[in-house]
Amino acid sequence: MTAHDLVFVIVGLVTAVSAILVVTSRHLMHAALYLALTLTGIGGVFLVLGAGFIALVQVVVYVGAVAVLFLFGLMLTRAPIGREALDSQNRGLGLAVAGALFVLLAALIIPAFGGESTAEVTGPTIEAIGIAIFADWVLPFEVLSMLLLAALIGAILLARREAGESGTEAEVTRIEMGEALADEPDRHEAVGTSAPAGELGAGGGR
Amino acid sequence: MDQPLWVPIFQTLVVFVYFLLVTAVLIWAERRVVARMQHRVGPNRVGPFGALQTLVDGAKMFFKEDPTPGMVNNPVYTIAPLVGVIAGFLSIAVIPLGFDVTLFGETFPLVVADLNVGVLWILAMGSIHVYSVFLAGWSSNSPYPLLGGIRSSAQMVSYEIAQGLAVASVVVYAGSLRISDIIAGQQTSTLIEGMPGWYAIPLFPAFLVFVIGMVAEAGRPPFDLAEAEGELVGGFHTEYSGMRFGMFMLAEFMNVVTMSAIVVTLFLGGPNGPTFGLPDAIAWVLPILWFSLKMIGFIFFFILLRGALPRYRYDRLMSLGWKVLIPIALVWVLVTAGFVLLAEEGIATTVRLVLAGAAGLLVLALLVTAGPARLAGASDRPKRAPIPTPAPDRAPASRHVERDREEVAP
Numbered sequence: 001m002t003a004h005d006l007v008f009v010i011v012g013l014v015t016a017v018s019a020i021l022v023v024t025s026r027h028l029m030h031a032a033l034y035l036a037l038t039l040t041g042i043g044g045v046f047l048v049l050g051a052g053f054i055a056l057v058q059v060v061v062y063v064g065a066v067a068v069l070f071l072f073g074l075m076l077t078r079a080p081i082g083r084e085a086l087d088s089q090n091r092g093l094g095l096a097v098a099g100a101l102f103v104l105l106a107a108l109i110i111p112a113f114g115g116e117s118t119a120e121v122t123g124p125t126i127e128a129i130g131i132a133i134f135a136d137w138v139l140p141f142e143v144l145s146m147l148l149l150a151a152l153i154g155a156i157l158l159a160r161r162e163a164g165e166s167g168t169e170a171e172v173t174r175i176e177m178g179e180a181l182a183d184e185p186d187r188h189e190a191v192g193t194s195a196p197a198g199e200l201g202a203g204g205g206r
Numbered sequence: 207m208d209q210p211l212w213v214p215i216f217q218t219l220v221v222f223v224y225f226l227l228v229t230a231v232l233i234w235a236e237r238r239v240v241a242r243m244q245h246r247v248g249p250n251r252v253g254p255f256g257a258l259q260t261l262v263d264g265a266k267m268f269f270k271e272d273p274t275p276g277m278v279n280n281p282v283y284t285i286a287p288l289v290g291v292i293a294g295f296l297s298i299a300v301i302p303l304g305f306d307v308t309l310f311g312e313t314f315p316l317v318v319a320d321l322n323v324g325v326l327w328i329l330a331m332g333s334i335h336v337y338s339v340f341l342a343g344w345s346s347n348s349p350y351p352l353l354g355g356i357r358s359s360a361q362m363v364s365y366e367i368a369q370g371l372a373v374a375s376v377v378v379y380a381g382s383l384r385i386s387d388i389i390a391g392q393q394t395s396t397l398i399e400g401m402p403g404w405y406a407i408p409l410f411p412a413f414l415v416f417v418i419g420m421v422a423e424a425g426r427p428p429f430d431l432a433e434a435e436g437e438l439v440g441g442f443h444t445e446y447s448g449m450r451f452g453m454f455m456l457a458e459f460m461n462v463v464t465m466s467a468i469v470v471t472l473f474l475g476g477p478n479g480p481t482f483g484l485p486d487a488i489a490w491v492l493p494i495l496w497f498s499l500k501m502i503g504f505i506f507f508f509i510l511l512r513g514a515l516p517r518y519r520y521d522r523l524m525s526l527g528w529k530v531l532i533p534i535a536l537v538w539v540l541v542t543a544g545f546v547l548l549a550e551e552g553i554a555t556t557v558r559l560v561l562a563g564a565a566g567l568l569v570l571a572l573l574v575t576a577g578p579a580r581l582a583g584a585s586d587r588p589k590r591a592p593i594p595t596p597a598p599d600r601a602p603a604s605r606h607v608e609r610d611r612e613e614v615a616p
Contacts, residue, residue: 029344030282033282033341059333065333068340072356
């Protein structure tokens with residue numbers, strides 16, 4: 001076992017353990033933080049495998065943006081944050097699905113790549129990745145962008161409706177009508193910007 | 207890889223000690239300069255001109271009692287300041303202080319690691335730094351830190367986009383993510399003979415966006431909304447004391463130094479500069495000198511900003527980031543990409559220059575016309591028509607609105 005293998009094992013173990021902790025943690029915030037750690041660990045696995053570009057993109061996109069948005073979502077919505085709030089009562093089912101998925105993937109991957117020798121890997125160059133994405137796979141890429149855009153718009157809609165059902169009536173009414181009182185520049189400006197930022201702005205301006 | 211072991215250790219130590227020293231000097235210089243701007247004396251007791259004040263303050267921080275409030279969420283509370291300092295330290299690993307140095311028969315560059323994705327490394331560390339602030343705010347389990355933490359991480363995430371786009375135009379123009387390639391690309395100008403080819407000139411809008419973004423990213427005045435002491439006590443670090451508070455301060459000042467180093471590296475040629483035909487034995491000092499001078503210039507800019515400008519309002523900060531900086535940076539990425547494509551097609555330099563100049567004027571016009579109007583906020587706009595009568599099923603809400611309007615009317 002070389003030092004390289006050792007590092008790979010350590011990074012892999014950290015990733016796997018924190019991935020398990022994501023689903024077993026009873027504290028929603030801690031689960032989100034373990035998710036961030038898992039995503040960082042996956043970046044580390046890419047790094048050990050010699051794909052530095054993908055590793056850093058993983059960190060920038062997933063750890064720096066996606067996980068941060070998760071945390072934002074937890075704080076800005078009224079998601080239950082607490083110790084007992086996080087149990088969907090589906091442990092048996094979840095375990096069965098996860099186990100079946102693991103067996104399926106292992107049954108596919110081990111016969112497919114099990115016997116291959118582990119040669120020194122030189123990852124594709126950044127140019128090659130760029131050309132592959134924006135020339136050969138441009139259609140799936142664009143479709144994926146549209147999907148993300150749709151998800152974004154859907155999320156905004158959901159968030160607004162949720163706010164409408166909760167207590168803060170005055171603000172919500174303005175948001176839903178896309179209007180604000182002209183004499184309240186703070187709030188109006190805030191509504192004009194993005195949703196989370198807007199709520200913050202209103203909070204800060206008061 | 208056949209270097210002796212001391213070379214990487216030496217590289218790492220030199221870079222980190224250099225940046226730590228600059229940080230220590232910055233803290234002292236900031237207090238002196240701001241004091242001078244405010245007609246005060248500033249720290250002048252410890253050492254010549256009070257220069258050792260930072261050292262003494264650091265020692266004080268170490269020996270202060272460091273209580274952990276009962277309501278905090280450990281271990282997140284303990285980890286948060288460490289994340290900030292570590293991310294700050296790691297992001298300088300890819301920035302070269304100078305070119306190759308020959309010591310004891312070994313030639314090596316003055317950089318910890320010249321990654322082939324160095325630019326991404328800087329951005330990745332910046333996004334990890336957000337966690338420090340955010341986790342500190344959340345784990346303190348107290349209102350002001352929470353507000354400060356959310357504010358500042360929203361601010362950092364927003365300005366990261368603008369900064370990332372500004373960096374993207376540098377990457378497109380240089381054609382590489384490796385920092386040493388970017389510096390080499392700024393050695394000589396391709397447009398004007400005999401001039402340094404600093405990217406700040408062809409990519410001026412991106413440079414501008416980056417400079418504004420870096421002030422926000424470092425959480426410095428006038429964008430220090432995270433610790434607006436008038437509103438949020440101390441923001442995200444309200445509950446911290448002792449050395450853990452000290453680590454937040456260290457991370458903040460480190461950030462100023464790191465951001466200055468990054469902007470110098472990406473836009474102002476890094477260690478490039480004239481060598482005056484000196485022999486190699488002495489000439490290796492000059493790049494370090496140029497780098498330090500440029501960086502100190504930016505650090506001074508940070509200090510002057512703090513002394514000169516009042517704090518920005520939060521909603522305006524956000525609209526500046528999202529409605530002005532991101533569009534400009536985005537447009538300039540496209541312009542840069544078009545410019546590079548034209549160059550690859552072999553179009554004459556003058557035509558390219560004219561086209562780029564036209565694009566620049568367009569952006570400038572956008573900035574001049576749209577920028578102030580958008581930034582000025584609703585108070586400068588024509589008053590809106592009164593809110594139309596809400597639908598009947600919203601009756602309770604409408605009463606609320608009516609009452610609100612009556613309140614503001616006089």
